[in-house]
Amino acid sequence: MIKFEKEVTGLVPDHGFTHGAKFHADDLFSTALLRLINPDIQVERGFDVPENFGGIVYDIGRGRFDHHQQDKEIRENGVPYAAFGLLWREFGSCFLTEEEAADFDEKFIQPLDESDNTGSENTLSELMEKFNPGWDSDASYDDRFWEAETFAEKILMHYIESIQGLRRASEVVVKAMEECDGEVLILPCYVPWKRNVIGSGYQFTVYPSNRGGYSVQGVPKSKEDRSLVCDFPQEWWGCDPQELPKVSGIATARFCHPTGFLAAADTKEDAEQMARIALERR
Structure with a gap:
């Protein structure tokens, strides 16, 4: 089970807004991250951010957690941020140490961010996009989004759990090394x-x-x-x-x-x- 590194109550509001229709790994994992911090968040999907919306807006709206504007942020290594990376930069310390969070960004998030920004091939991104309804399907995009988000949430949760487990494992290993x-x-x-x-x-x-x-x-x-x-x-x-x-x-x-x-x-x-x-x- 995930353990938080700091108090998270009230950190993420109870309402969120992201874009509608076709979804990608970026908005799926962004939503998953927010729901891990605040399981009560209600996320609305649409094409225009409601006027005076008081929740957190991401992957749309050209604000703090969007990356579709001309002056979007780019990492020092040249990998552009997408919404997931921007949200992780803000909230990753809820779960991991600074070093662990940076390593997770490099290994897991940056390939997804780069794929979303450039269209580069990424197996996980392609897998998540397969949840979208086919061209001749009558399935709802919103229904499929939440089906995929549940999957993304499990991936993210277990990945973070494994990193936290490595930290606990180090204590066991170091003690044994001192005794052998x-x-x-x-x-x-x-x-x-x-x-x-x-x-x-x-x-x-x-x-x-x-x-x-x-x-x-x-x-x-x-x-x-x-x-x-x-x-x-x-x-x-x-x-x-x-x-x-x-x-x-x-x-x-x-x-x-x-x-x-x-x-x-x-x-x-x-x-x-x-x-x-x-x-x-x-």
């Missing part, structure tokens, strides 16, 4: 570990598998280079589960991926031993 030997990291449970462990000197990570038993995974050399600091013995790669204990000499060894990045055993001790043998034989 610098080569084989033993985690008490599975948590995302790579961003803390890559480049740390650790060469393998052992953790309980959600399939039962324990997984042991090699640490990549860097975020850009996915090859491993230390490989498992090549004769283990893709070995038949019945043969792997004989080949490896480890009683409960049950799996080694055909590409050699991941192995598994029934016990934590045997999973760790797989890593130790790999270190000895490199």
Whole structure:
């Protein structure tokens, strides 16, 4: 579940307005973002902003959260803002730290903003636009908009949840790194570990598998280079589960991926031993 970084009550008004008819990823994710902050917001769609409208207006009206005017805002890297990016700049700190929010903007929002501004290809943008009624359909644009918005809201919510989860995972990983030997990291449970462990000197990570038993995974050399600091013995790669204990000499060894990045055993001790043998034989 999303946790807010600050008090959000009253931050987003109870009424919003965006453009009608055909919709895009931009207005869908903009609406999703506002609804995550204020689930009670009522958003109206249309072609002219009502006179003296007191709510938040976006992707229309040439105001603070629109990008169709000649003097629209452009990021320092040259990527133009769309409504989603403008709203995220304003409200992203509700969910994430400054660094996390900037990273999310770069990886998730900027491709959508660029696609909306330039028509460049983007799979997610194209997928969201497929919710629009077909040329010969009698479906309502508004009905389809809210169907698509629900989907966008789930994507956005789960993405933000995953980033917040990475922050909590770091606490677990750092503690385990302080307690282990610098080569084989033993985690008490599975948590995302790579961003803390890559480049740390650790060469393998052992953790309980959600399939039962324990997984042991090699640490990549860097975020850009996915090859491993230390490989498992090549004769283990893709070995038949019945043969792997004989080949490896480890009683409960049950799996080694055909590409050699991941192995598994029934016990934590045997999973760790797989890593130790790999270190000895490199």
